Amino acid sequence: MGKSTQNAPAGRQELDAESREWIDGLRATGVDRSRALQRLHDLLLRAARAEAHRRRHLYPEIVGVELDDLCRQAADDAVVAVRAKLDEYRGASRFTTWAYAFAIFEVSVKLRRHAWRRGRIPTADDDATWERLTERAGIMGARVESAELFRALRDAIAEELTPRQRQVFVAVALNDVEIDVVADQLSSTRGAIYKVLHDARAKLRHRLEREGHLGQERAR
């Protein structure tokens, strides 16, 4: 058993040879550590580019130097994230898969924010929000009960939510504004904004269930 696993805290799994090499390199000192960090950056830059390529149909306007710059920023930030969270890596997956997740997260945030940079986030007072939602429900085949549900939902949004919950719910849930864009505009993070959205949804579900607009199966 290698040093990495011998010193592992309870719950950490034995690492495969490649993952152990990564961890040992990143925990080394001097030139060995510098080499491991450069190798990690190269790996995460390739991961960011691969993910940007996979999403190219979503952001066709971001290409060339602009796209490569975003990928480089994503790789830089992913390396910082991996270093900060290295002690949380428990060997439940290959190290590279674990590290790729940070590169994907960073490049997805940057692509979304960059694509939206000239957009405007709709507000609760925007009647077009409800017109679009009703129209979409009709196009997608939702039943006539949607109109009644939307009226109840609109009342619940106005009466149950805090201003910040309302702002986030209207943008993300009603208008499909990317959560990373909302986080950027509110100087927050995806996780914090998702928590606001989660709490808003819970309040609205309880209100709509109480009023009989949602089935019991949704009460779970």
Place this chain on the structure above:
Amino acid sequence: MTDNDLTTRLLGTGGEDAGCEGTLARLAEYVEGELSGVEMAELLPAVAKHLRNCPACAEDYGGLVELARVRNI
């Protein structure tokens, strides 16, 4: 899209949800487990619930599945 689909999209599914940070922390093991045939939604239900409720994390999950499949990029 049915009424249920629409209300799920708007209101989420309720129940325990790992959140974005909690999901990112376990996404790699979730993906590798799935790729090796393990029913990870049963092992990590709060992560599975989050992936249903959060389109941004679900998209990241899709990307990680691709990279984990390829392995050497």
